[in-house]
Amino acid sequence: MEQDMTFTITNEEGQEITCDVLFTFDSEETGKNYIVYTDNTQDEEGNTKVYASIYNPEDTTKLEPITTDKEWKIIQIVLDEVMAEAKKETEGQA
Numbered sequence: 001m002e003q004d005m006t007f008t009i010t011n012e013e014g015q016e017i018t019c020d021v022l023f024t025f026d027s028e029e030t031g032k033n034y035i036v037y038t039d040n041t042q043d044e045e046g047n048t049k050v051y052a053s054i055y056n057p058e059d060t061t062k063l064e065p066i067t068t069d070k071e072w073k074i075i076q077i078v079l080d081e082v083m084a085e086a087k088k089e090t091e092g093q094a
Helices: 069-093
Strands: 006-010 016-027 032-038 051-056 059-064
Touching: 016 069, 032 069, 051 069
Parallel strands: none
Antiparallel strands: 006 016, 016 032, 032 051, 051 059
């Protein structure tokens, strides 16, 4: 898992936005690398917005959109596992 990694993207309005990398992973099933990140904004319900993209670890300047339901399912499974592990660690410290 990545630690304290950030990167900057430019939105449609030309504004630079700093994003925090939550984690990266590669999928044997798809043969692709994925990056899961946040811009630390919140949705209407107060949840932090989380995004995912395909990336090339040798050229991290370009992110590609995820276009298939299969890939989104893989990402959701990994995200759920990471969140469950983080919850366990948090509960263990209490």
